[in-house]
Amino acid sequence: MKMKTVQAIVLMAVATILFQCKSASEVEPDDENELITTVLLKFTETGTSTTTTVTYRDIDGDGGNPPTRFDQVVLKSNTAYALVVEVLDESKNPAIDITGEIKEKADEHLFIFTPNPSSLLTYTYGDKDARNLPLGLTGVVNTAAAGVGMLKVQLRHQPAINGSPVKDGTSGPGSDDVNIDFSVEVK
Amino acid sequence: MYHKVLIACILAAVGCLPIRDLQAQTPDCHCFIKGVVRDDHTGQPVVGATLLLVGSNKGVFTDEKGRYQFYNLCPGSYQLECRIVGYQPRRQTIDLQEGHEENFALAEEEIHLKDVEITAQRNDAPITQPINTLSGADLTQTRGQSLGESLKGLTGLTTLQTGASVAKPVIHGMHSNRVLIMNNGVRQEGQQWGSEHAPEIDPFVATRLSVVKGAAGVRYGSDAIGGVILVDPQELPIDKLLSGEINTAFFSNGRQGVGSATLQGGIKGVTGLGWRAQGTLKRGGNIRTPGYFLNNTGSEERNFSLATGYRKRGFGAELFYSHFATKLGIFSGSHIGSVTDLLTVIERGEPLIKSGFSYTIGRPYQNVTHDLVKAEAHYHFADGNRLQWVSSWQFNNRFEYDLHQPRNDSLASLNRPELSFRLTTFTNDFIWDHKPLKGKIAGQIGLSTLYQYNLMSGRPLIPNFDQWNVGLFAIERLLKNGWEVEAGLRYDYRYLTTYRIVNRVKVTDEFRFHNASGTLGVGRNLTSKWSLRLNAGTAWRAPNVSELFSDGVHHGAAAFEEGDASLKPEKAFNSIGSVRYSVENLTVEVGGYYNYIRDYIYLKPQPEPILTVRGAFPYFKYTQTDATFRGIDATVDWKLSGRWSVGSKLTYLRVSDVRNNSYLVMIPANRWDNQLKLNLDDLNWGEKMYFLISNRWVGEQRRVPKASDFAPPPTAYSLWNVQWGATFAMAKERKLELTLTADNVLNTSYRDYLNRFRYYADDMGRTISLRARFSFGS
Numbered sequence: 001m002k003m004k005t006v007q008a009i010v011l012m013a014v015a016t017i018l019f020q021c022k023s024a025s026e027v028e029p030d031d032e033n034e035l036i037t038t039v040l041l042k043f044t045e046t047g048t049s050t051t052t053t054v055t056y057r058d059i060d061g062d063g064g065n066p067p068t069r070f071d072q073v074v075l076k077s078n079t080a081y082a083l084v085v086e087v088l089d090e091s092k093n094p095a096i097d098i099t100g101e102i103k104e105k106a107d108e109h110l111f112i113f114t115p116n117p118s119s120l121l122t123y124t125y126g127d128k129d130a131r132n133l134p135l136g137l138t139g140v141v142n143t144a145a146a147g148v149g150m151l152k153v154q155l156r157h158q159p160a161i162n163g164s165p166v167k168d169g170t171s172g173p174g175s176d177d178v179n180i181d182f183s184v185e186v187k
Numbered sequence: 188m189y190h191k192v193l194i195a196c197i198l199a200a201v202g203c204l205p206i207r208d209l210q211a212q213t214p215d216c217h218c219f220i221k222g223v224v225r226d227d228h229t230g231q232p233v234v235g236a237t238l239l240l241v242g243s244n245k246g247v248f249t250d251e252k253g254r255y256q257f258y259n260l261c262p263g264s265y266q267l268e269c270r271i272v273g274y275q276p277r278r279q280t281i282d283l284q285e286g287h288e289e290n291f292a293l294a295e296e297e298i299h300l301k302d303v304e305i306t307a308q309r310n311d312a313p314i315t316q317p318i319n320t321l322s323g324a325d326l327t328q329t330r331g332q333s334l335g336e337s338l339k340g341l342t343g344l345t346t347l348q349t350g351a352s353v354a355k356p357v358i359h360g361m362h363s364n365r366v367l368i369m370n371n372g373v374r375q376e377g378q379q380w381g382s383e384h385a386p387e388i389d390p391f392v393a394t395r396l397s398v399v400k401g402a403a404g405v406r407y408g409s410d411a412i413g414g415v416i417l418v419d420p421q422e423l424p425i426d427k428l429l430s431g432e433i434n435t436a437f438f439s440n441g442r443q444g445v446g447s448a449t450l451q452g453g454i455k456g457v458t459g460l461g462w463r464a465q466g467t468l469k470r471g472g473n474i475r476t477p478g479y480f481l482n483n484t485g486s487e488e489r490n491f492s493l494a495t496g497y498r499k500r501g502f503g504a505e506l507f508y509s510h511f512a513t514k515l516g517i518f519s520g521s522h523i524g525s526v527t528d529l530l531t532v533i534e535r536g537e538p539l540i541k542s543g544f545s546y547t548i549g550r551p552y553q554n555v556t557h558d559l560v561k562a563e564a565h566y567h568f569a570d571g572n573r574l575q576w577v578s579s580w581q582f583n584n585r586f587e588y589d590l591h592q593p594r595n596d597s598l599a600s601l602n603r604p605e606l607s608f609r610l611t612t613f614t615n616d617f618i619w620d621h622k623p624l625k626g627k628i629a630g631q632i633g634l635s636t637l638y639q640y641n642l643m644s645g646r647p648l649i650p651n652f653d654q655w656n657v658g659l660f661a662i663e664r665l666l667k668n669g670w671e672v673e674a675g676l677r678y679d680y681r682y683l684t685t686y687r688i689v690n691r692v693k694v695t696d697e698f699r700f701h702n703a704s705g706t707l708g709v710g711r712n713l714t715s716k717w718s719l720r721l722n723a724g725t726a727w728r729a730p731n732v733s734e735l736f737s738d739g740v741h742h743g744a745a746a747f748e749e750g751d752a753s754l755k756p757e758k759a760f761n762s763i764g765s766v767r768y769s770v771e772n773l774t775v776e777v778g779g780y781y782n783y784i785r786d787y788i789y790l791k792p793q794p795e796p797i798l799t800v801r802g803a804f805p806y807f808k809y810t811q812t813d814a815t816f817r818g819i820d821a822t823v824d825w826k827l828s829g830r831w832s833v834g835s836k837l838t839y840l841r842v843s844d845v846r847n848n849s850y851l852v853m854i855p856a857n858r859w860d861n862q863l864k865l866n867l868d869d870l871n872w873g874e875k876m877y878f879l880i881s882n883r884w885v886g887e888q889r890r891v892p893k894a895s896d897f898a899p900p901p902t903a904y905s906l907w908n909v910q911w912g913a914t915f916a917m918a919k920e921r922k923l924e925l926t927l928t929a930d931n932v933l934n935t936s937y938r939d940y941l942n943r944f945r946y947y948a949d950d951m952g953r954t955i956s957l958r959a960r961f962s963f964g965s
Binding site: 062 | 519524525590591594596598689738747802
């Protein structure tokens with residue numbers, strides 16, 4: 001009986017160790033999903049063809065390294081500018097232009113431009129979606145007197161819920177995909 | 188490893204031999220209790236089992252043939268406690284008749300013989316730690332709910348919720364990786380680090396849910412810091428007739444229907460075999476708060492399990508397979524993009540979009556499956572030694588689908604999950620129960636091994652990894668003079684390798700963790716009324732991959748969380764004591780604990796926020812501190828009269844961050860449950876019936892650190908519930924149990940601090956549930 005006990009123990013111990021198969025080797029970790037890494041604000045003074053591009057760029061997405069570029073908006077006072085917004089995913093090679101996708105799904109997106117103080121400048125939408133609600137990829141900025149402040153640029157993603165659209169032209173529905181506070185100087 | 192053995196203490200004879208002296212007024216003490224203790228499993232006698240007459244100093248051991256006897260007892264009522272070392276003790280009341288005095292010269296056969304079968308189900312839980320069990324009627328009343336929800340009513344326990352469909356059990360304020368769940372004797376391995384990841388276990392697999400409170404690291408290994416939850420099915424019905432049960436439940440809130448059936452039996456003509464088949468279906472729709480529906484909070488589940496076992500003399504083997512699959516809708520109003528979003532939601536106080544009722548589950552949702560295969564074999568030697576080998580394979584697949592699909596249509600049409608984890612785990616446990624030494628000391632020595640690898644795709648929340656764990660432990664238990672002493676030691680070693688892509692380069696990191704744990708406990712029945720248990724033990728927990736490598740925004744929490752690869756394992760020193768006072772009409776049980784966790788890992792807010800394209804997020808880093816968890820669990824059961832009874836349960840917890848002289852976040856508030864029950868056991872048409880009214884009061888958590896949260900903990904609340912239950916015994920051992928419950932009967936609006944949806948919406952409103960359980964066969 002004793003010998004059998006010992007034999008049984010040895011057998012089970014061996015099997016215990018043998019069973020740990022290390023066959024699962026390393027697998028190439030996948031790349032990330034779609035990201036928004038870059039937001040470009042292109043200001044063109046009306047009547048001219050000079051375009052100033054203000055860039056926010058954070059190539060590796062959230063975390064990792066801080067944004068590599070975060071420009072300041074510098075504008076002339078009492079001037080009108082055409083504002084065109086571009087959104088890119090530069091973490092992929094080649095970079096993905098998300099602006100076109102936003103335009104295609106205009107009835108799910110809304111850009112909101114909020115100056116602080118509110119007297120610093122005003123924004124007027126230049127485009128609409130199929131339901132006659134604003135989008136914000138193009139618009140006009142009118143600066144007032146000289147001053148400094150912030151311009152919050154939000155991209156609200158407002159997809160339909162249960163088949164009914166929720167976009168109503170306000171910031172209420174949906175959630176932020178972009179929410180950047182650019183510092184502004186009006187000279 | 189857990190293994191189930193039914194031990195039957197069979198009392199062969201109980202009675203009182205009459206004496207010839209009829210004139211004596213004092214009762215003559217010539218009664219006896221004697222019998223044989225047999226292993227129900229193998230039929231072999233159990234050597235060294237202890238039988239105690241509670242309250243007296245009489246205790247005897249079974250001899251080499253399993254026989255025991257008590258002689259010269261006075262007539263009366265005794266509590267006989269059968270304790271086989273390593274088993275949960277079981278008490279039985281024996282009434283020694285004194286009515287035979289008038290008959291003398293009775294032959295032994297005419298003496299009142301009573302076969303009293305005491306069955307003790309083996310449980311490897313430390314015997315000196317408090318253990319709460321839900322089984323029988325108590326378990327039936329919780330049927331249809333998730334595992335976390337089912338255990339909520341026990342003292343010391345609560346849940347960490349993500350809405351109503353995701354509930355994680357919390358023991359003494361600890362959850363996730365600090366609570367271990369043993370699913371049919373196997374460590375449940377899923378992505379437990381996630382606070383929104385509920386345990387992937389179907390409670391219908393079990394006929395018994397037990398909670399071991401306190402550090403149980405020696406027996407169970409890493410992660411058993413707060414406690415261990417044991418999910419145990421019944422012993423397989425070897426050679427038994429066909430039996431089974433059908434459970435149905437309907438819940439008005441969410442219009443959820445649950446159905447579960449179990450069928451089991453032996454195989455005619457083949458001795459030594461038994462099998463069981465079980466399956467559960469669940470489907471529910473949008474949950475409703477007192478004011479509005481929560482959009483996309485439906486859920487569905489499809490689970491089944493199969494088991495078969497064989498026994499012949501000392502040998503036994505078992506094979507078990509379970510499949511768990513769930514699809515859980517996540518409240519769409521909980522998706523927020525930025526801090527601005529969250530603050531707007533908190534200020535608004537309720538969701539912007541108020542939907543109606545629907546069963547449809549859309550994005551965002553979780554799709555989780557868990558497959559478990561368990562193989563077990565054991566052998567009892569005639570000399571009392573026992574060997575056991577348990578092997579398991581688990582596959583946990585978790586897919587999480589965000590609210591927003593990719594904008595790119597061709598990508599979106601693939602309908603890929605934004606997060607996908609596949610976790611594969613192999614475990615092997617080898618346990619040797621050595622034969623009792625001197626009939627008093629029993630114990631076990633065990634070797635546990637685990638190999639696991641994780642493959643992820645999508646957002647790199649945690650990396651790919653593989654790990655190898657080995658643990659060696661020894662536990663000895665001694666019974667002497669009514670004292671029970673338990674001591675144990677364990678050594679664990681973990682080797683973890685992670686694989687990540689950082690800036691397009693593959694990075695490999697290696698970690699080696701090791702730890703020694705110990706436990707020492709005593710238990711004593713002081714008198715027939717008082718009993719005492721004390722335990723001091725240690726447990727440990729290696730940092731999980733989320734704590735090591737998080738690097739991103741946790742959307743649900745609007746926080747940027749960063750891990751720290753230099754984190755050390757947590758080590759807990761726990762002392763827990765419980766005192767029990769039990770008389771005929773009153774039972775009071777008070778347990779107190781002091782748990783000191785060195786190098787406790789938590790998220791510490793950093794002074795500067797992190798800037799992302801969605802704005803600034805508060806920045807939290809995983810850091811270590813020293814924490815204390817102190818508390819009291821108290822239960823009172825008082826039978827006022829034949830029909831009326833009152834119950835009260837108190838859970839009190841005080842947690843401190845001692846290194847920083849501060850508090851910790853997400854610690855449950857104190858709670859107090861009270862109930863009044865009317866038992867009607869003597870009606871004509873219902874075998875047993877009861878009415879119950881209960882109240883749960885939950886306090887406001889004031890012990891929170893500053894600057895750690897967007898909204899303060901919610902105020903205290905009180906919920907009322909009423910319940911009616913009836914059991915109908917039918918012919919041929921069939922039984923029907925009905926339970927009708929109204930939870931939150933007053934439709935109170937409330938929010939719970941440990942519900943992560945408290946920022947967005949109220950908790951569940953009134954729910955009326957009807958449960959039916961039909962069982963047949965033995």
